[in-house]
Amino acid sequence: MLWTYVLIALLIIAGLYFTIRTNFVQIRMFPEMFRVITEKRKNDTGVSAFQAFTISAAARVGTGNITGVALAITVGGLVLSFGCGPLQRSGWRPGLSRVHLASCIKKRTEIRYRGGPAYYIHKALGLRWLSILFVVLIVLCFGMIFNALQVNTITDSFQTAFDTNRLMLALILAALTALIIFGGVKRIVKVTQLIVPFMAVAYIAVALYIIVTNIEQIPGVISLIFSEAFGLSQAIGGGFGAAIMEGARRGLFSNEAGMGSVPNAAAAANVSHPAKQGLFQSLGVFFDTMIICSSTAFIILLSTGYMDVEGEGATITQFAMSQHIGEWASAFVAIAILFFAYSSVLGNYYFGETNIEFLKNGARWLPIYRVAFLIMGILGGIATVELVWTMADLFMALMAIVNITVILLLTKKAVTLLQDYTKQRKAGKDPVFYASQYPEIKNTECWGDNEDER
Template identity: 35%
Template sequence: MLSEIISFLDKIIWSPPLVFGLLITGLLFSIMSRFAQIRQFKEMIRLLFKGEKSPQGISSFQAISLSLAGRVGTGNIVGVSAAIFIGGPGAVFWMWVTALIGASTAFVESTLGQIYKQKENGEYRGGPAFYIEKGIGGKFGKIFALVFAGITVISIGFLMPGVQSNAIATSLHSAFNIPKWIVTIFLIILLALIIFGGIKRIASMATAVVPFMAIVYILLAILIICLNLGEVPALFALIFKSALGLQSTFGGIVGAMIEIGVKRGLYSNEAGQGTGPHAAAAAEVSHPAKQGLVQAFSAYIDTLFVCTATALIILMSGTFNTTDGTKNIHGSPNLIEDNGIYVQNADGSKDYSGTAMYVQSGIDKAFQGSDYHFDPNFAGFGSYFIAIALFFFAFTTILAYSYISETNMAYLTRKMTSKKSNFFITLTRCMLIIATAFGTLKTADAAWDMGDLGVGLMAWLNIIAIWILFKPAFHALKDFEKQKKEKGSGRLAVYRPTNEEVPNADFWIDKASNEQNFYKNK
């Protein structure tokens, strides 16, 4: 009964109004910013590697790595497979469109995260809960913020980690026959060593792992393209023809293609969902717009690069199908795909890494040539590679979940004594480790559905908030571009707002005041 209620609510939350609401928001923000995500593309790259760093804050590169840790996860493999499975090759085109315009939403929410951040226990913290309370203000703003923070702690901190760890345990067991209990112990120890070290240790891990794994993954896709170079023109023609309904095979599923492409694109790059601003707020920068632009670039990395790599591996090999519901895969009664989201095994358990088999078989076929024959019981190079990729992608996602849930718990307990607040933060870390361990040993179907519901609620609340508060973000962009034009370099831009211009941006107002007093006393 409970699972049916959760499933019903989930369908309402993740209905077309939210999916296309996020899409329309990105489009309107793009127009309002005069497509800053395109105009400032060169600046994004420069700022990515030229960010500041301090004892309180992490660098721009560390912040984007932490953000990508949460974005680049199982969705970049399983989600893309599901999108092509349901919507056909044209879904890839709509994922690209989503990334392009979603980058503007990522800019707005991440800039707001920077504007309304604050320093707590020697670290910068911020995110939707912080900018909702400070930006909207009043009793409504406080209640709104508390609701967002509470939902985030439950869904991101307690429910979602098990789904990621289950993908890790399942893929490692399938590829290398590693017992799940061994994976569980290894994950618990590694996770505890990192998350109890605070934001800097999490950011250092993300910085080391995420760029490396993403580059390796993309390079593999490039290698596969080189091995099949003659097929590239036809492949892109297939994507565009399918997207526009010109391909007879996929012409009848244009609606599903657009919806699943948009949904999976948004689900992957998370633009507008309220997760990115947490990492953005932790960065040390001289101007909020700098980190906003860097975070906008993360949407490109996630969807245009990593998701496209997955799509090309699948499409190059031809190992994909489309469906309008439930069907058997490769004639195996033990591999039943339900709406392209998971594989249901014979015992009724659900494997959320299951659709990764399309990528696995795509890699195997690329290297074995026309003699390749799919065998679900055979673990080839593709199976090994995807198992390793899923481990790094999913593990760093859990790390990002840890920081996001911890930040929101810090918000919820900020009026308590330091001792009590630290107790609840430690409790949040422990619950995340328990959820991770539980997920490796048992497929948590209800946890996935409830986590999905929580993330959807986060998205609804955040999208409402950024429509109320978008003006300070565009004020920061205008100020940044003005200083860049005057000084000849965005590197020299410094944010000095007044309380009249941006009320309650306490961190930046105090910083500007301290600078003025410093120079006055000298």
């Protein structure tokens, strides 16, 4: 598909451009990303940096980490493990800039902050029509399509493991989701900050056990990855190109590289400097790609016969894990998918809600969005995954192209924020941003000189 080639080129070019403009910030300030985890709220407005991280991680760490990786490997073979990672990491560098912008150019209500691409497109570029287009894209993509994909994977994995009725499970999930989303952002945050750490630790622990018990096979797997990546037969047959394209597709679904969803969560955080959220949220890409996705990849690549498995991604992962830990692997993967996917459902809902509220009559549209979100989840639970993926491909590409183009136009402002942060850190300070010192950055209503203006 044409969008694949355009998107790959845009991700690589933007990644290289931001790397140079920020002086390799993803390497240079990697330790700093961990330091800002402890940032606490300065007042009762918004959520903490960690809570904002759990919302974005909830959406990032979903079924793409288990089923998406499995499907990608079966399409591209071992080379996919080589092709997927670099493209996912290409979204890491633009991710810093978009989160900087969203955290800086946002809106404050009585109890929370709202921000994201729709907000900074309108306030920084004055292109309200493009902001509204982005709202439509993210609501359809995350609020509807991704929501359906996540529920579809849950019902599919539970049907495989426990022979459950897919429609009944979808209805139960819809009822549980309704209880949470109608309780507002605070209730979503409370749930995600419990689910995300638990599911991540459990899944990584099992993956580490499998890797350690098969440690002697690791060099062989890595060797095969690179031999297939650069093999002449694969190059002639188009295997490498297919893997790269599939990597872009699965990479977008797994960690939303460049799509512009994470800034919606980052903007909700109450921190002393916008760059702190940029650094903290960048850990999400590292966590998602280098840890969770790699865990799934090694679980599968350390098994045998996975290329002959019939079924979707969940079935492949269940088959591979059962070789390592026995028959209960199918149930474990199904439960892991439940936690991974359900947290993504909540994160996806939040992204849609934030953008609905950007609209002039957002409060009127919100109940309609909530009902449509629940209905789409039910339909996704019984739909065929091919149809849903076809719809997702188009909207993922459009969102990424719009957002990355906008970030390129606003690079100077994002770099200014990072330079201000770096300057203060070199002076031994805990950075605090004051918008009055940078009049060239407009519409920064949440960064006044007084505490009540922040």
